[in-house]
Amino acid sequence: MSVLRKLWPALKFGTVAGTLGGTVTYLHSVEWDVGSIGLVRFGRAAFVIGKVAVDYKLTLGKLDSNSDEYMNAKSQVHLRSAVKLHDLCCKNGGCFIKVGQHIAALEYLLPSEYVTTLKVLHDDAPQSSLEDLSKVIREDLGHDISEIFTSFDTTPIGAASLAQVHRATLKDGTEVAVKIQHPNLKRHASVDMATMEVLVKGVAWLFPEFQFLWISEETKKNLPLEMDFLHEGANCERVAKIYKDFSFLKVPKIYWDLSTDRVLTMEYCEGGKVTDKQYMEQHKIPVDQVTRCLGKLYSEMIFVEGYVHCDPHPGNVLVNKTSSGDTEIVLLDHGLYQSLSDKFRLDYCELWMSLIKADTEAIKLNAERMGCGEMYPLFACIITARSWDSVTKGIDKAPATASEDQEIQENAGNYLSEITGILNNVPRQLLLILKTNDLLRGIEYALESRADASSFIGMSRCCVRALTQHKLENADNFTSRFGIRVKGQWSLFSLTLYEVAMRVKSSYIWLLLAGLLRRQPSITAS
Incomplete structure (x- = not known):
C-alpha cells in the first residue's frame, strides 16, 4: 500500500501525460486545426x-x-x-x-x-483546398474525382460561406457544376x-x-436547412415547376445520382453576373428588362405563391442571351427559401397596397398588425427604402435619388436602436423578406435601374390577384364570388389603364423634348 502511495503521483502524471499525448497524436492524425x-x-x-x-x-x-x-x-x-x-x-x-x-x-x-x-x-x-474537397466527394459518392469526371477545374467558379462550386465534365461529356460543402462546416x-x-x-x-x-x-x-444539399435540390425542382410559365427563368437541372447532403451536382449554366453591365452591353441584354423580370418573379413569389428565394445576391443570379435571342435569368443557390403563411402574405399585400396608395391611416393600421405600433413611419421607410416624405407623397410618383439614398443611410446610424427594436418585434417571416428586398435593391442600384411606376404597378397586380383569390376562397355563394371577380378584374384593368397613361405621358414628354431640341438654332463659328 505504501509502495502504491509513493508511485501514485508518477502514475497520475503518466496517465495525464499519456492522455494528452494520445489526444494530440489523434488530432494530428486527423489533421485537426x-x-x-x-x-x-x-x-x-x-x-x-x-x-x-x-x-x-x-x-x-x-x-x-x-x-x-x-x-x-x-x-x-x-x-x-x-x-x-x-x-x-x-x-x-x-x-x-x-x-x-x-x-x-x-x-x-x-x-x-x-x-x-x-x-x-x-x-x-475563404476557400477549401482541392485535397479537402476530394475527401468529401470520396466519402459521399464513394469514388475519387477522376473516376466520376473526365475533367474537374481546380479553380472554383464560386466560393461561398457554406460551400464552393467547381466546373466539371461527366464521362458522357455533359458539363456540370459541382457544389461541395466545406469539410468542417457541420462539425x-x-x-x-x-x-x-x-x-x-x-x-x-x-x-x-x-x-x-x-x-x-x-x-x-x-x-x-441550407447545409442539407438534398433539401436545396428539392427546392430547385419545386421552383422550376411553380414558375415553369416564366419563359425568362432558368433553374439548373439536378443530377440526383451524384448528389448527397454535402455534394450537389447540377447543370452548368452560362451567364454573367446580374450586376455586370458590361456583359449585358456586349450581349445586347436590356438592363431595364432584367430588373423588370426580377421584379415580376419576386412579386409573384412574395405576394402570390408565398414561397420566396431569399438569397438573390449577384453571385446567385446570372443573365444570359438564349439562342433564340431572348433574355434569360438563371437563378442559383436554392438552399434558403421562406415559406410565408397565408395570414402574413395577405397582411403584407395590404401593407404594400397602402404604401403604394400613400394612405397613411392604412399604413399605420397595417404596420400595427406587423407589431410596429407607433413606429409606423420608420417601419414604412424600412420596407420601402424611401424617406417618409416620399412615402406620404407616393413612392410611385418620383424615383429615388442619390441624395435620398444618402439621407436614409445616414439616418440608419441615428435610428439604429429603434430599427433593431422593430426587427425584434416584426413577424420572423419578414426578416428574410427584408434581406431579399435589400439584395434586389442592390442589384437595381448597381444597374442604375431603380424601381419606377411600372415596377409598383406590377407589385399592385400581384397584390390584387392574391387578395382577390383569398376573398374567393372564403365567399359562400355565387353572387359574392361574382362580385369579387368583377371588382378584382376592374382593379387589374384600372392598373393597366394607369400604366398605359404613364407610358403615353412619358412618350409625349420625350417627343416634346425632341421637338424642342430640333428647334434649337444651330451655332456656327463666326
Missing part, C-alpha cells in the same frame, strides 16, 4: 465582440451626441468595428460568414460602414450557433438599446 476547436472559436469571437464594445464605450461615451465630433467619431468606430467583424468572419468561417453576408444585405437598415465592409464576403469567402455549426446566441445576448446586456437576437434566431432556424 487548433483554430477549429469550439473553445478557440468561441474565445476568438468573444474577444472581438468585447473589443468592439469597449471601443464604442471609450470613443463615444463622453462626447455630445449632437456634435460634429460625435458624428465623425461614430463613423470611425463603425468602420473599425466592421473591419474587426470582417476579420472574425474570415477566421471562423462557415456560419460566421453567413451572418456577415446577412448583415451586409441590410443596406438600408445598418450604417454604411458595416454594409460596405462586409459586402465583400459575398464574393471573397462547427452547433458550436458556432451557440456562440452567436451567447454573444448577441451579451451585446443586448451591455447595450440594451441594441437588440440583435433576431440574427441568432434566424441563423439557428435556417442554417441546418
